[in-house]
Amino acid sequence: MNLEVELFGVKFKNPVWTASGTFGFGIEYKDFVDLNKIGAVCVKGLSINPREGNEPPRIWETPCGMLNAIGLQNPGVEYFVEKILPQLSSYEFKVIANIYGSTVDEYIAVAKTLNSAEGVCAIELNISCPNVKKGGLAFGVDPVEAARLTEAVKKASDKPVIVKLSPNVTDIVEIAKAVESAGADALSAINTLMGMAIDIYKRKPKLKNRFGGLSGPAIKPIAVRMVYQVSKAVSIPVIGIGGISTWQDAVEFFLAGASAVQVGTANFFNPKAVEEIVNGIESYMEEMGYSSVKDMVGDLRE
Amino acid sequence: MNFKVIENKKLSKKDFVLSVEVDEESLLKRIKPGQFAMIGVSPTQSFDPLLKRPLGIFNVEKNVVSFIYRVYGRGTKLLTNFKQGEEISVLLPLGNSIPEQFDKYLFIAGGVGIGGVFLAAKTFLQAGKDVHLLYGEKNRENLSALAFIEKYKIPLTVFTEDGSYGKKGFVTDGLTEFTDRVWVACGPIPMLKAVKELSERLGVKCFLSLDTRMACGVGACLGCVVKTVNGYKRCCVEGPIFDATEVLL
Ligand SMILES: Cc1cc2nc3c(=O)[nH]c(=O)nc-3n(C[C@H](O)[C@H](O)[C@H](O)COP(=O)(O)O)c2cc1C
Ligand code: FES
Numbered sequence: 001m002n003l004e005v006e007l008f009g010v011k012f013k014n015p016v017w018t019a020s021g022t023f024g025f026g027i028e029y030k031d032f033v034d035l036n037k038i039g040a041v042c043v044k045g046l047s048i049n050p051r052e053g054n055e056p057p058r059i060w061e062t063p064c065g066m067l068n069a070i071g072l073q074n075p076g077v078e079y080f081v082e083k084i085l086p087q088l089s090s091y092e093f094k095v096i097a098n099i100y101g102s103t104v105d106e107y108i109a110v111a112k113t114l115n116s117a118e119g120v121c122a123i124e125l126n127i128s129c130p131n132v133k134k135g136g137l138a139f140g141v142d143p144v145e146a147a148r149l150t151e152a153v154k155k156a157s158d159k160p161v162i163v164k165l166s167p168n169v170t171d172i173v174e175i176a177k178a179v180e181s182a183g184a185d186a187l188s189a190i191n192t193l194m195g196m197a198i199d200i201y202k203r204k205p206k207l208k209n210r211f212g213g214l215s216g217p218a219i220k221p222i223a224v225r226m227v228y229q230v231s232k233a234v235s236i237p238v239i240g241i242g243g244i245s246t247w248q249d250a251v252e253f254f255l256a257g258a259s260a261v262q263v264g265t266a267n268f269f270n271p272k273a274v275e276e277i278v279n280g281i282e283s284y285m286e287e288m289g290y291s292s293v294k295d296m297v298g299d300l301r302e
Numbered sequence: 303m304n305f306k307v308i309e310n311k312k313l314s315k316k317d318f319v320l321s322v323e324v325d326e327e328s329l330l331k332r333i334k335p336g337q338f339a340m341i342g343v344s345p346t347q348s349f350d351p352l353l354k355r356p357l358g359i360f361n362v363e364k365n366v367v368s369f370i371y372r373v374y375g376r377g378t379k380l381l382t383n384f385k386q387g388e389e390i391s392v393l394l395p396l397g398n399s400i401p402e403q404f405d406k407y408l409f410i411a412g413g414v415g416i417g418g419v420f421l422a423a424k425t426f427l428q429a430g431k432d433v434h435l436l437y438g439e440k441n442r443e444n445l446s447a448l449a450f451i452e453k454y455k456i457p458l459t460v461f462t463e464d465g466s467y468g469k470k471g472f473v474t475d476g477l478t479e480f481t482d483r484v485w486v487a488c489g490p491i492p493m494l495k496a497v498k499e500l501s502e503r504l505g506v507k508c509f510l511s512l513d514t515r516m517a518c519g520v521g522a523c524l525g526c527v528v529k530t531v532n533g534y535k536r537c538c539v540e541g542p543i544f545d546a547t548e549v550l551l
Pocket of ligand 2: 537
């Protein structure tokens with residue numbers, strides 16, 4: 001069965017990718033996973049300058065999920081292009097560069113640095129980051145700011161631009177429409193949901209950063225709902241993310257309207273998750289009589 | 303990777319030894335003393351608890367790899383449910399290892415911290431190195447690894463807090479006798495802090511085996527970082543073994 005998909009002018013061998021921040025740069029898993037089974041790797045969020053990240057503890061396990069406050073630790077986009085990207089060229093997966101900044105100019109600078117990086121097929125804008133110029137409110141919660149950022153990055157970049165939506169908003173559809181009009185080539189949804197956990201004996205937050213992003217199976221129903229709403233409202237491809245751990249989960253997202261999916265937290269507890277999901281989708285498509293992934297996208301009987 | 307459980311045996315009130323069969327020769331060959339594994343604690347497919355748990359590789363004998371664990375929380379409690387013959391999901395070997403280039407070692411184990419240094423003590427002794435082990439516990443009942451240590455004839459001094467076995471006191475009380483060796487310590491943070499301070503004061507080369515919360519165990523999530531004089535380092539890749547002068551505890 002052919003699982004190939006073509007999105008924003010790029011051909012992917014399959015629609016099952018790894019989500020940013022959950023699969024490093026791909027090579028971390030090389031001893032445990034057949035990396036060539038993966039359609040694309042969205043690398044850890046890159047910024048213009050290297051970033052140390054937050055003070056530990058950075059993670060906390062919750063029922064069917066986890067909180068993380070990594071603080072976007074990364075070696076910087078230049079180091080990525082010069083030192084890491086060349087190591088990825090021997091694998092078949094496509095590389096998507098997840099980027100972020102604390103000002104529009106920082107995003108632009110990262111996007112421009114990536115223009116010369118041949119091995120990068122697209123960039124994914126993480127708009128869940130605090131906008132320093134707007135008092136730290138995330139770019140992704142304000143349709144005007146989100147659109148302004150998308151437009152600026154589109155102008156600066158030669159690559160297709162995927163905008164990764166934050167679920168921590170009142171109306172995700174409004175943001176989705178705004179970034180679509182600003183020129184986004186695709187959307188991905190969702191990023192983590194802001195959460196908190198407390199140690200009741202120490203009477204302190206479990207995470208040093210106080211709040212962290214909730215991910216894993218616990219968030220899947222929210223993600224499916226948001227992907228459904230967004231894909232109904234826009235005409236660009238939507239990439240589904242959020243708690244996907246099995247092929248059945250992935251199929252839910254396709255039926256909800258996702259053109260591809262990203263697997264995040266599941267990589268941690270099952271490094272073979274992507275491979276298993278790819279195989280499962282293949283059998284499902286055979287069983288249900290789908291001849292291409294495209295036919296399954298949004299094929300919900302209501 | 304899935305492995306067959308050979309045994310999952312209670313050693314004392316709260317301590318267990320879990321042994322799994324690893325038939326892949328290449329994997330076994332890669333295991334070095336001081337490394338760890340990520341272990342799926344649910345015998346049945348379940349998302350709660352979600353994450354694997356890191357455990358030090360306690361021993362390797364032929365194709366059997368074992369771990370010592372103490373039941374602290376829900377994860378380790380679930381782990382006790384594994385029965386002989388069942389499959390368990392384990393990633394291994396992970397992390398760096400205990401440097402092997404020295405001739406004389408003092409291993410310092412606090413409680414189940416023995417799981418992080420036992421294999422090194424055993425292997426280095428078999429390689430003809432001069433090895434001594436300090437093993438500290440609250441009381442005699444908790445000295446779960448004693449039988450293993452005796453089996454491999456590892457030179458040993460035991461400390462119990464209540465004096466019910468060996469010397470009365472803390473392992474750290476025994477350190478000053480061994481300033482002519484490289485120290486390698488694994489145990490609770492207060493113990494590691496004390497060992498680090500003393501090694502620095504006495505100018506003894508010292509390595510610490512650290513234990514942090516982990517999600518991936520392979521360097522991908524950046525959730526496990528340890529503060530060091532050179533910035534944050536991943537406990538699962540640059541560690542779990544750190545030069546004591548490098549880490550900020
Ligand atoms: C440890 C960790 C680090 C993450 N880092 C990033 C990041 O750097 N950039 C980003 O856009 N999303 C990041 N995410 C969010 C994931 O890419 C994904 O959107 C989210 O975890 C939901 O998917 P999941 O439930 O499958 O994990 C991170 C998630 C986790 C758990
Ligand atoms: S546990 Fe994920 S980087 Fe160490």
